[in-house]
Amino acid sequence: MRKKDTVRLGLSGLGSFSVVIANAVKRSKKVELVTCFDVVPEKRKATGERYGCAQEKSFEDMVRRDDLDGVLLVTPNAFHREQTELAARHGKHVYVEKPIANTLADGRRMIEACEKAGVVLLIGHVHRRHAGNRKAKALIESGVIGKPVMVEANLSSGQGWDLTPDEFRWRGDDLGCPGGALMTMGIHQADTFNYIFGPVKTVFSLFNKLYIPAPVEDVTTTIFKFESGILGYLGCNFASPRTNWMYIYGTEANLLRTVARVDRRFDVERKQSVDQSTRLELFEKGKNQPQEIPLPIGDPILEQIDEFADCILTGKKAGNGRTFIPEGAGLDSRRHRVRKNRETCGCGSLIVGRM
Numbered sequence: 001m002r003k004k005d006t007v008r009l010g011l012s013g014l015g016s017f018s019v020v021i022a023n024a025v026k027r028s029k030k031v032e033l034v035t036c037f038d039v040v041p042e043k044r045k046a047t048g049e050r051y052g053c054a055q056e057k058s059f060e061d062m063v064r065r066d067d068l069d070g071v072l073l074v075t076p077n078a079f080h081r082e083q084t085e086l087a088a089r090h091g092k093h094v095y096v097e098k099p100i101a102n103t104l105a106d107g108r109r110m111i112e113a114c115e116k117a118g119v120v121l122l123i124g125h126v127h128r129r130h131a132g133n134r135k136a137k138a139l140i141e142s143g144v145i146g147k148p149v150m151v152e153a154n155l156s157s158g159q160g161w162d163l164t165p166d167e168f169r170w171r172g173d174d175l176g177c178p179g180g181a182l183m184t185m186g187i188h189q190a191d192t193f194n195y196i197f198g199p200v201k202t203v204f205s206l207f208n209k210l211y212i213p214a215p216v217e218d219v220t221t222t223i224f225k226f227e228s229g230i231l232g233y234l235g236c237n238f239a240s241p242r243t244n245w246m247y248i249y250g251t252e253a254n255l256l257r258t259v260a261r262v263d264r265r266f267d268v269e270r271k272q273s274v275d276q277s278t279r280l281e282l283f284e285k286g287k288n289q290p291q292e293i294p295l296p297i298g299d300p301i302l303e304q305i306d307e308f309a310d311c312i313l314t315g316k317k318a319g320n321g322r323t324f325i326p327e328g329a330g331l332d333s334r335r336h337r338v339r340k341n342r343e344t345c346g347c348g349s350l351i352v353g354r355m
């Protein structure tokens with residue numbers, strides 16, 4: 001029987017990250033998991049049994065259900081557009097995991113489809129909800145660092161060594177994950193930049209494939225200029241031990257946000273949240289020692305799912321970023337070419353953001 005005032009959802013794509021999403025749905029008081037779908041029947045069966053929900057034989061069967069309010073798309077990137085369009089056509093709200101899509105054209109079509117159908121489209125960019133990033137934004141807005149000058153960040157991990165031919169990230173084309181490490185991990189930092197500093201105006205990326213066996217780029221470096229004029233750097237690789245840091249430079253102080261975590265599969269339960277592993281330090285002008293900024297411990301994925309429910313229930317506008325990686329950067333990189341990307345995507349930016 002339908003629980004009162006809950007949003008009823010179907011989960012599509014039952015791979016490694018779906019467990020994180022399904023567990024957050026379980027913790028939420030605002031949503032319930034009604035049904036699930038994966039192209040692999042054994043995965044549907046396992047998820048149905050584990051979460052006590054129904055299973056569908058096709059995605060179309062899922063979106064045709066009258067008792068469903070929305071879908072959670074945790075499918076490989078290449079399926080985000082077609083499943084979003086189909087869901088919107090059936091009046092279903094859409095939560096889709098990052099990145100929104102592999103190409104700008106697909107991303108734009110998804111936005112248009114949801115706007116036309118009048119349904120919510122929320123992109124799962126969880127890093128903007130991490131306590132360290134939120135606090136950094138709040139400190140900058142309160143003027144603590146003076147005027148922001150530049151930002152540098154890196155998000156890398158050795159997960160490239162584990163890529164196998166049955167994973168979508170193994171392929172560097174539009175069916176897989178063009179841009180490799182940048183599209184998989186760097187996009188998290190790109191969205192956080194967007195969240196804290198606003199849109200980017202100019203971008204330049206270098207890609208290379210050095211070590212990992214899969215035919216995708218395993219090292220990328222990107223520099224850019226924000227519309228505000230501040231400059232930035234983003235590094236990202238698939239081949240080194242995990243690192244996750246952001247250094248923000250201001251006229252009065254600098255901020256360093258670091259996350260100390262080792263690589264771990266998503267379906268292995270984590271004992272510690274990202275917020276617990278995060279350190280935020282303020283380096284003020286004229287002081288020898290940094291000041292450690294205390295951080296709250298949140299539940300960012302739950303918050304994201306709850307925001308999706310709030311948008312559906314109250315008509316609130318989704319506050320999440322629609323962050324794109326530039327087409328030029330992703331698609332040409334397999335040929336290891338250096339390419340200056342002046343891709344316009346409406347406002348001439350690497351990152352098209354909506355706050």
Ligand SMILES: NC(=O)c1ccc[n+]([C@@H]2O[C@H](COP(=O)([O-])OP(=O)(O)OC[C@H]3O[C@@H](n4cnc5c(N)ncnc54)[C@H](O)[C@@H]3O)[C@@H](O)[C@H]2O)c1
Pocket residue numbers: 012013014015016017018037038039040043059073074075076077079097098099124125126167168184266
């Ligand atoms: N927010 C994050 O931190 C985060 C972390 C990991 C993955 N993700 C995103 O989640 C999505 C899935 O990643 P993953 O790591 O779970 O991948 P995965 O390869 O582990 O799982 C993908 C699943 O989708 C299924 N699938 C393939 N085609 C399908 C289709 N047409 N319809 C339904 N199911 C289909 C596969 O059988 C597989 O079970 C990606 O977009 C990825 O970028 C986000």
